[in-house]
Every structure is written in C-alpha cells, then in structure tokens.
Amino acid sequence: RVHFFYLERDICSSLGLIAPSLYLHETDATMEDCKIKTTCDELDQFLSSLSQSNIPSPDVLHASPTTSDIHHHGDILAIVSSTNTEAYRCKCSFQIVEDVNENLACVIRENGTIYHLPDGIFPPANFRIREAMRCLINLLNKRSDHTFIRLRDNLTSVTFDSSWDEKECLLTLHYGPPGISQSCCEEWKQEAQIVCDMCQFVRVTGRSKGIQLFVSESNYISPVADANDPILEEGIIQDTLWLILQKSSIDESSIHRVESVSMVQPKQSSDAMNVKIQYQKPATAFQHPNAGVMLTSLHWILNTLTKVAQQHITTTIPNAASTKLRLLEMYNGAGAHTIPLAKSMLLSEIIAVELDERLVNACRNNCRLNNCLKGEASDQDQTLVEVFKGDAADCAAKTLRCIHKKNILSTDTSPNEISNNGTNDYNEFDILLVDPPRQGLDKTVCEMAIKGTFTQLIYISCGRRALIRDLKLLCTDFDIEDLAVIDLFPGTDAVETLIHLKRKMTL
Numbered sequence: 001r002v003h004f005f006y007l008e009r010d011i012c013s014s015l016g017l018i019a020p021s022l023y024l025h026e027t028d029a030t031m032e033d034c035k036i037k038t039t040c041d042e043l044d045q046f047l048s049s050l051s052q053s054n055i056p057s058p059d060v061l062h063a064s065p066t067t068s069d070i071h072h073h074g075d076i077l078a079i080v081s082s083t084n085t086e087a088y089r090c091k092c093s094f095q096i097v098e099d100v101n102e103n104l105a106c107v108i109r110e111n112g113t114i115y116h117l118p119d120g121i122f123p124p125a126n127f128r129i130r131e132a133m134r135c136l137i138n139l140l141n142k143r144s145d146h147t148f149i150r151l152r153d154n155l156t157s158v159t160f161d162s163s164w165d166e167k168e169c170l171l172t173l174h175y176g177p178p179g180i181s182q183s184c185c186e187e188w189k190q191e192a193q194i195v196c197d198m199c200q201f202v203r204v205t206g207r208s209k210g211i212q213l214f215v216s217e218s219n220y221i222s223p224v225a226d227a228n229d230p231i232l233e234e235g236i237i238q239d240t241l242w243l244i245l246q247k248s249s250i251d252e253s254s255i256h257r258v259e260s261v262s263m264v265q266p267k268q269s270s271d272a273m274n275v276k277i278q279y280q281k282p283a284t285a286f287q288h289p290n291a292g293v294m295l296t297s298l299h300w301i302l303n304t305l306t307k308v309a310q311q312h313i314t315t316t317i318p319n320a321a322s323t324k325l326r327l328l329e330m331y332n333g334a335g336a337h338t339i340p341l342a343k344s345m346l347l348s349e350i351i352a353v354e355l356d357e358r359l360v361n362a363c364r365n366n367c368r369l370n371n372c373l374k375g376e377a378s379d380q381d382q383t384l385v386e387v388f389k390g391d392a393a394d395c396a397a398k399t400l401r402c403i404h405k406k407n408i409l410s411t412d413t414s415p416n417e418i419s420n421n422g423t424n425d426y427n428e429f430d431i432l433l434v435d436p437p438r439q440g441l442d443k444t445v446c447e448m449a450i451k452g453t454f455t456q457l458i459y460i461s462c463g464r465r466a467l468i469r470d471l472k473l474l475c476t477d478f479d480i481e482d483l484a485v486i487d488l489f490p491g492t493d494a495v496e497t498l499i500h501l502k503r504k505m506t507l
C-alpha cells in the first residue's frame with residue numbers, strides 16, 4: 001500500500017500506483033495519454049461485443065479549472081493549465097521523520113523505503129496544501145520563540161484537508177505511542193493555536209490513542225450552531241460552487257440548460273440564472289479528492305440529465321400531472337451530486353441512499369442548507385430530496401421483493417388494491433444514478449436496475465474492471481447512449497468513467 005496517497009475508500013491497495021519516487025518529478029504526459037488510451041481500448045473492445053447498433057466512442061474529458069488555476073507567487077502570476085497533472089489533490093497524508101539535526105520533514109514511504117520531498121513539495125497536492133506543508137514544517141523546526149515541543153513529541157504523520165476551492169485547510173496531527181500526555185493537553189493546545197493562526201488553518205486536530213484535541217482559527221466562526229453537534233468533533237470543510245442555468249427553447253417553464261459549473265461566483269446576466277450551492281462536509285469522511293474532476297463529472301451528469309429531460313418532456317402527454325422525472329441516487333456521499341441535481345430544476349424528486357452515517361447526516365444538512373430537504377424546504381414546488389441510510393445492496397433487495405410482490409398482486413388484483421398494498425412507490429423511478437467505490441455495483445443493484453422501472457441509468461465509475469463486469473449484466477436490457485473518460489489521479493492508473501445507459505426499446 002502506498003501510504004502517501006491517502007484515499008478514504010481504500011483505493012490504493014489495488015490501483016497499481018507507480019513508484020512514489022516518480023511522483024516527485026514531472027509526470028510524463030505520454031504515460032498519462034497511454035493510460036487513457038488503454039481505458040478507451042478496453043471499453044471499445046467490450047462495446048464491439050454488444051449487439052447494439054450505433055455504439056458511441058468514449059469521449060476524453062479534462063479536469064475543469066478551479067480557483068487554483070491562477071496563483072500569485074510574489075510578483076509572478078502563475079497560470080496552471082486545467083489539464084496539468086500537478087496540484088490537484090485536496091487531501092494528502094505524509095509520514096513525519098526526524099533527521100540527525102532534529103529537523104522534522106514530511107516524507108512518503110513505499111515498501112519500507114522513505115522518499116524525501118524535494119524542497120518539501122509534493123506535486124499532486126494543491127497549492128493551498130503546499131503552502132500549509134511549508135508553513136507547518138518551518139514552524140515545527142523553529143528554534144527561537146516557540147519550540148513546539150508538545151506538537152513534536154511522538155508525532156508520526158500528518159493529514160492536510162483543503163476545500164475544493166482551496167479557501168480552507170484543516171490539519172490533523174497523528175501521534176504514536178505513548179501519544180499525547182494527559183498532563184500536556186493545555187500546552188499542546190497553546191502551541192497548536194499558534195500554528196493554526198500563523199498557517200491560517202481553519203482547525204488543527206491532534207489524535208492519539210484515547211485522546212483527541214483540537215483548536216480553531218482565532219477569528220473562525222463555526223457554521224454549526226449546536227455546540228454538541230458530533231460533526232464538530234470531526235471538523236467541517238466548507239465549499240461553495242455555482243450553477244449557471246439558461247432557459248431551454250423547448251419548454252420555457254421548466255427545463256434549464258446548465259451552461260457551466262464553477263467554483264468562482266459568475267457575473268450577473270440577464271439571460272442566465274446563477275444558483276449558489278453550499279456544502280458542509282465532515283473532514284474525516286469521504287469527499288472527492290480532485291476538485292477539477294468533480295466539476296467536470298458533475299457538468300457531464302447535468303448535461304446528460306438535461307438531454308433526458310428534454311426528450312421526456314417532448315414525449316409526455318400534454319397537461320400530465322408531472323412532466324418531470326424522479327431519480328434514485330445510490331452512494332450519494334455528502335451530496336456533491338445530489339444538491340446540484342436538485343437545484344438544476346430538471347427533476348421532480350430525488351431519493352438518495354448512503355451507507356456511511358456521517359455522510360447521510362452531512363447530505364441531509366446540505367439539503368437543509370440549500371433549502372431542498374423534503375419536509376423542511378420553504379418552497380415545496382421545487383425538487384425535493386429525501387436521504388436514507390442504507391446499504392445499496394440491501395435497498396435493492398428490498399425493492400426487488402416489492403417488485404415481485406407487485407407482480408404477484410397484478411395477476412389477480414385490481415390496480416387500486418395494488419396501490420393500497422403499498423407496493424407502487426418502491427420502484428417507480430425514471431432514472432438511477434450510481435457512483436460506487438472501485439469494487440463497483442453489487443449484483444443485486446444491477447438486477448434492480450434491470451427489473452425496475454428505470455428508463456435511464458447514469459453510472460460513475462472509478463473501477464475499470466468492475467465497470468466492464470457490471471456492464472455485461474446491464475447491457476442485456478440497456479443500450480449505451482454516451483460515455484466519457486477522465487484522468488482521475490494523474491500518476492496512477494486510475495480513471496473515472498461516465499456512462500449513460502438507456503433501456504432498450506421493446507416491441
């Protein structure tokens with residue numbers, strides 16, 4: 001396992017990462033192109049085995065620019081290409097070593113070999129984390145006013161978490177045995193407060209066995225009003241992004257086209273509507289570690305749903321009770337996709353399912369923050385979201401049982417009696433959106449997709465082999481409408497694949 005490359009869903013162990021020493025130099029663009037080509041070739045080979053006609057070829061997408069693409073370094077303005085293979089990670093972990101002069105340094109380790117960072121820079125880290133690394137190490141090695149003895153004692157590793165827009169950064173200090181002494185907690189907090197303020201961390205947390213301490217930036221105002229909220233123990237990362245919506249010519253009353261998704265507040269325009277989306281994410285739970293890829297994927301999803309909504313509204317019976325679509329989202333996390341989908345005004349309702357309780361609570365809170373949580377939103381006419389805690393496979397199995405029950409009832413029961421039995425609402429969705437970990441979908445989820453009422457399926461994959469396995473099942477009943485590939489983590493063999501499937505027409 002490559003320790004320096006911190007991925008919350010245990011991706012490292014099977015990604016086949018290149019040697020970390022190569023990470024300390026400029027990434028070879030040829031290697032990155034080869035990775036994308038290999039992925040496209042694998043997809044093409046699979047697609048050619050299908051009976052489907054008019055099979056699309058994979059599009060190659062590039063990570064969207066974020067606020068990190070323009071940085072001031074003294075008097076020099078550095079502009080970083082959106083396709084650059086550096087400065088993209090917003091979460092990084094490093095081990096700490098001490099040299100013969102008692103100076104600390106961040107290092108990466110692979111198979112027992114320690115790799116030092118030239119000039120203390122880790123190329124994949126975004127600019128906010130690079131600045132934070134440099135500031136922290138300089139302070140810990142300072143020999144004058146403050147020696148930071150308590151922060152240094154038994155320090156084994158550090159983790160940096162930044163917001164997608166790089167405005168916030170959190171630091172976690174990890175301690176090995178014997179850890180942080182109970183008698184030194186106040187001294188630790190005093191030293192941590194200096195580091196927090198001088199390096200402009202939103203929060204500095206210390207973790208050792210049985211002890212967790214934290215301090216916040218002196219002028220920091222907590223976004224959580226309840227001092228007893230458990231999320232405060234983990235730390236909160238705040239982010240804001242913007243949707244720029246334009247009216248569609250097809251239906252001026254309901255369908256909007258997503259012009260762009262941005263971390264930067266857009267200018268007001270008479271022919272567009274700017275929608276602000278706010279996030280609060282627990283620092284210890286999963287969030288997308290590559291902001292540029294997240295923006296690109298989100299924009300692709302929204303564009304795909306716009307096309308689906310436009311096609312649907314042109315084929316829906318006029319004056320129907322609802323011309324908008326219902327969406328079931330599985331593996332929704334803290335709502336990175338959920339909230340923008342709700343605010344895009346493309347859907348009538350979203351049901352979101354997530355297993356991690358921290359992310360369930362975060363998603364509900366983010367829906368509340370953006371006024372789209374069902375039962376609490378002030379505008380009940382907009383797209384409302386319900387968030388449920390549950391395993392995707394278990395939810396799929398429950399849905400399949402309801403489908404089976406409905407099928408049995410339908411043979412000798414009237415439609416009204418079926419509805420009264422409560423079996424109608426479990427699977428009456430139009431669209432299924434899944435964004436699973438690299439292991440892909442449970443077979444039960446694929447079976448639910450096939451036997452359910454879904455006419456459209458959007459699959460966001462970070463596991464190439466699992467994706468092909470799942471598509472072999474899904475493509476018995478679905479055709480591939482569109483697909484795209486984007487470099488997920490430059491310097492590794494990881495890509496993100498975006499697939500839009502449409503149910504086959506039945507004669």
